[in-house]
Amino acid sequence: MSGVSPEALDGARAVLARGRRGRLLPDEEVALSIVLQEAQEAEDVPPDVAAVVQAARERFVEGNMGLVVSIARRYVQPGISLDDLVQEGTIGLLRAIDLYDGRRGFRFSTYATWWIRQAIAQALTRTRRDVVLPRGIAAELARVEVQRRELEQALGRQPSMAELAAASGIDELRVRELQGYARSVLSLDQAVGEERDVTLADIVPDRDAEPxxxxxxxxxxxxxxxxxxxxxxxxxxxxxxxxxxxxxxxxxxxxxxxxxxxxxxxxxxxxxxxxxxxxxxxxxxxxxxxxxxx
CATH class of the missing domain: 1.10.10.10 (Winged helix-like DNA-binding domain superfamily/Winged helix DNA-binding domain)
Structure with a gap:
């Protein structure tokens, strides 16, 4: 495509001229997505057209930041703040904006949710990689975990800190410290999300997968x-x-x-x-x- 079509520009300008804030209407999503898609495919984008494209992109971001915050709140974990998750989610939002084609007939929020979750999941796994336990602490933690599982099976309930300390042969205060370490390390098998119905493995893409x-x-x-x-x-x-x-x-x-x-x-x-x-x-x-x- 040599440039952005007049129809696409007119559609985007009409949306921007409305001056609305907040979530985009379905017809607005379609109009803005068309001008963004055409701009990506265009061989030449004059400055005046580039200004419209940039405004369209910014309007898309502004209209969907509430979605990013809503999703980010569900994945707050030790070691990473809500602000950090929102920042990572925004990266996913920008990726979704680049790829979204409103002419397919479904809402942008439906499409963007996956990309936002993926970006947040990647941030969580980076946090996990950054937390590396010393070998001695890891060994103590493993011993406590073994005892916890055995006690839970024998007692039919979660053991108390005192019971766990006695079974492990470790001071109760130390057991509490070790439990704190455990909470700071994320696992791909860990349940995340508001309903705890998905794991990080469900939403982290397989980087080794090849077409x-x-x-x-x-x-x-x-x-x-x-x-x-x-x-x-x-x-x-x-x-x-x-x-x-x-x-x-x-x-x-x-x-x-x-x-x-x-x-x-x-x-x-x-x-x-x-x-x-x-x-x-x-x-x-x-x-x-x-x-x-x-």
Whole structure:
């Protein structure tokens, strides 16, 4: 694209001219996202157009800071403040703004939530890596933890500090200190969130994951895959490409796909299963099966 279209500029200017504050309306999200997307794809953005684009971006941020704060409050942990989490969440918000396409028909908040949570989760795992316990403390902590589990099983309840100290052979004050160390170290298995229904592992992306296309050795196989995907329904093709890193995409989790397409995780799973089933029934089944199941 050589530049930003007049229609996109007019739409963004109309939104900005309203002078509204707070959360964006659905039509405003669409208008601002279009001008931002076109600006990213444009070969040349004149200064006057760049000013509109920057104002649109700032309006997007301003309209969604409440969402960032709301999400950040759920993940406050020892060693990292709410302000720090809000700052990290804002990084995720900016990423979501760059990628959001309002023409897909779902609200920005649905899409942005995943990116905000991901950025916050990364901050939490950095905090975990920064807290390195000396070997002696780690050994004491492990001994206390073993005794705690044994006592809990024997007593049918959480043991008191005095009981834990006696079983571990460690002074009660020291046990309390060790428990403080334990609370300052995060685990990927630790439940987080307002409802304690997810773990850090659920929301931290797998940095080692590679797009499936990177495992394809021959260019003609990519052509075969593209031809096969063309026979799917548009939504099926989009979901498969988004989930498995095809057609230039990166691979994404079910949760990521649900946020992007604005539908439930189970619905994404159903669309994905139906699409793969259709591909397997076709003439290209052996090839597609090898690619999709690698």
């Amino acid at each position: 499936i296309e990177e495992t394809i050795e021959h260019a003609d196989l990519r052509t075969v895959i593209a031809g096969a995907l063309a026979h799917l329904e548009p939504r099926e093709r989009e979901v498969l490409a988004f989930r498995f890193g095809l057609e230039g995409n990166e691979p994404h989790s079910l949760e990521d796909a649900a946020a992007y397409f604005g539908i439930a995780r189970e619905r994404i799973r159903q669309i994905e299963a139906r699409a793969i089933a259709r591909l397997r029934r076709g003439d290209l089944a052996p090839v597609l099966r090898r690619v999709l199941e690698d």
